[in-house]
Amino acid sequence: MADTISIEAKARQLGSILKDDQVSILAPDRVAYSRDLWPRGLIEFSAGRPAPSPPDVVVWPETTQDVVHLVEWAAGTETPLVPYGGGSGVCGGAMPRRGQVVVDLKRMDRILELDGPNHRVRVQPGMNGWTFEEVLGRSNLTMGHFPSSIFCSTVGGWLAARSAGQASTRYGKIEDMVSGLEVVTGKGEVIRTGNPGAASLGPDWTQLFVGSEGTLGIITEATLKVLPAPEMRVYRGYGFDRVSAGLEAIRRFMQKGLLPSVVRLYDEFDTVIARSGAGRGSEADTLVKEVMGRLTHLTKPMLPWVKVAALRAALSKPGWLNKLADGLLPKLTGQGCLLVVGTEGRPRLAQAEADRIHEEVLRAGGRDLGPRPGEHWEKHRYSVSFKQSGVFYSGGFVDTMEVATTWDGLLRLYEAVKTAVSPLVFIMAHFSHAYPEGCSIYFTFAGSSDDPEQGLKLYDQVWNTALAAVTRAGGTISHHHGVGRSKQAFMVEEHGDSLELFRMLKRVLDPKEILNPGKMSL
Amino acid sequence: MIGTEEDVTQDLTRAVGGEHVSSRPSDVMFYARDCWARRHLMPDDPPRHPVWVVWPGAASEVARVLQVAGRHELAVVPYGGGSNLVGGAGFGDDRPVLVVDTKRMSRVLELDETSLIVQAQAGITGGDLDEYLRVRGLFVAHMPTSLSQSTLGGWLATRSAGAFTSRYGRIDRVCMGITAALPDGSVVRTRVAPRRATGPDLMHLFLGSEGALGIITAAHLKVVRVSKVRVWLAGGFKELSQAVAAMADIMSSGTRPVVASIADPVVALRHSGQPSFMLVCSFEGDGELPVVQRDEARLLVLAHGGAYLDPAAASGFWTARRNDVFGDIIARAESRVIGEVDIGADWRHLAMVADDARGRLESMGCGVTMELGFFGLEGGALLCKWQLPEISDPEDVGLRQDEALAIVLDAARRGGGAVAHHRGVGRQRSAAVRAQLGNRFDLFADVKRQLDPKGLMNPWLTEGA
Known part of the structure; x- marks a missing residue:
């Protein structure tokens, strides 16, 4: 058994399989590979537990043969392996436990x-x-x-x-x-x-x-x-009074066989976030900034401490905030929900496709906002997940949940999750990744607590509440972040009896259960 | 087999009702074969046939039938339209065989017009499903030549492709989820979502498994609204390689043709009056977009040295192809001297594989025509048809057909392509496919052992593994 082999013995054995510089048991490496970007780990970090369960060893294979030898060794010693890439996963899928070996594949990068x-x-x-x-x-x-x-x-x-x-x-x-x-x-x-x-x-x-x-x-x-590579991109923004009208527009053009590259519909609050810093300088924007100024920077990195305190105060009353966003905000901003659509490709095709979508959106009641909102989105498209929100330093957290379902149940899913979660955390959403058959919903939620231990409790409660609401409403618990550890308790609800087929595949392909055990409810 | 034939008949009667079980000679002889031509040329001696045929009406009945099969250790052959051309529904050992015909499960279970998804039972024929949808302004994005004969379950079991594959993908991209009865008598259902990230897409276990893992009893499929505008493009090319290069560019251009084919000069001549390779595409949708798509694609035809042909040649080709009903294929097969097979290759090898196969078949004395189609982003399929030269000894025909088939499969292999593209593997080319699959075939057999430890389902597909 893995536990019976010391860390040093593992390193020695692995050192005979790989070159010296492909194996490490140094503390900094083991700490660095002890987690991915699962926000729960970040709360733990702020609770003073930077590496709750570091792996025993980190290895860097350079060839397929290296990986084969690693797996053979792991099977022989019954040592679990945890494959690791960028470590950017948000579900704990690449988080190891004590006794396990992290296999970082970043040297195989050709x-x-x-x-x-x-x-x-x-x-x-x-x-x-x-x-x-x-x-x-x-x-x-x-x-x-x-x-x-x-x-x-x-x-x-x-x-x-x-x-x-x-x-x-x-x-x-x-x-x-x-x-x-x-x-x-x-x-x-x-x-x-x-x-x-x-x-x-x-x-x-x-x-x-x-x-x-x-x-x-x-x-x-x-x-x-x-x-x-596309020769041209065309972006356009549209306004809708309600989420439901925007969704109907998306459904219509997707089912006409049109293929935009980017489709994003923001609900009322997410619209404010999406447009923050857009520089339109309208009165409504100014008004919103007066009321919610600090919150508009929720997802921006490293808030100054002053803002953090205000943020905490605001997030401690999520019910009030959610109501504000639902009722007051659209009136304050007068902009309702923002839809950004982009097309791309050969210039004539991109333009013709944009024109057809434009017709469909206007027919569905959308207001033309011109190219600016889309161009703004493009400028900020990677600013979300690369850096972490400063809210973590205040005992709070920000996390995202991406779910999906078919069109007939989409709005129901959206409402169900909001209703279930809004007493606990502040929640907003946008709809992206559209298909002729349905669409995904990307929820962002932010919570606050007095200390990290409380924060962890709230965090778990929020996720359990949210995922239960998702499965009850017939949605899938993940559209593109995966399951990892964070969602595995809901794999039975997700797959029903077909989960047994996954477990059967596991028996066939990994009979000794050495590959990333403890994940995905296997 | 465990127990007597009477025991089995009794148990099957309990499972599905007496009127849905048969051992009558007319039934068991009919279900002894599908449309594999070789069965006509070289019939089994002595002839093999199943002992029972059952027609279950629902997934639960299929499950009960499989429980009976398990108890008595029968071999089970799932059966749909019987239109398989490669011997998918045939017999390979001496075990008593139970044929499970799915065609009584022929209902549309649910149509979600908001999400454009239909759920239908596996025994529905393509023709019935298409008719159900057409009157509602919809169609299923899958159009095999065998449409009116073949069943939904058969499509899924063979990972079928059709005339609209270049736009909508093969059936495994059209399908969103399945219900299947497993050999242990349970029923499993994979869940439907537009996309998900919660592990493997488990329906793919059963798609393409040709009845070896269980019986698909129902499926969810994407459907499409019939569009208002369809425009045609036809381009003539001196060389096949030019036509292939143009099609490769069209497929990556974002013009998204629905029908996409390259016809042989012999066939093209009938429609265009030109003895050149003819590229055919249709563009469909609303408003101006299909016209812009056609115009962009036309530029690519010209860029590769093609000549712009009258679009009527393209629509004529399509009409003729649609009228080439499945019966004609069977008639050709039964003519004994005609053969055809589907293989696949990437863009760089398609023309080479076609030329290789044509050259070697012609040196055998065969007449050869080719059609290229079923394209994806990386390549497509080659439908190769040949007619044997006059052979004096009729006994010789089967061997000559085997030889011709071997030539085409070998050409596919030499071009790094697939020896089976979309008509299934069956018995016709299981050896060739096995060789190509390597350890993936062993993995398939491992999965089969897990799901079907008694080896009930189409057992010879994985024989010897």
């Missing part, structure tokens, strides 16, 4: 083959998102995958968690972009999925490994689709 004529690229999992797009851009290509974590996430992490980017409405989620994988299973076997077996007997293994969050295998290579 493009193996850029095959322009076939519109695909073979790439290693440790490739950084932004670097990847830059390299593709030099050949006038793009993946079209732009998660807000793009600076700090990896290709492997995207695939492991079924990531979505901001242009997913046009380009799809990562599972729509991947056509093949190389995976090392828990038995140390190397499986290559996808082409040329595109239509062959048996399951589409690519779709079974994607989203398995390192529990079925370690991804060591991916074949991804690439497209010509």
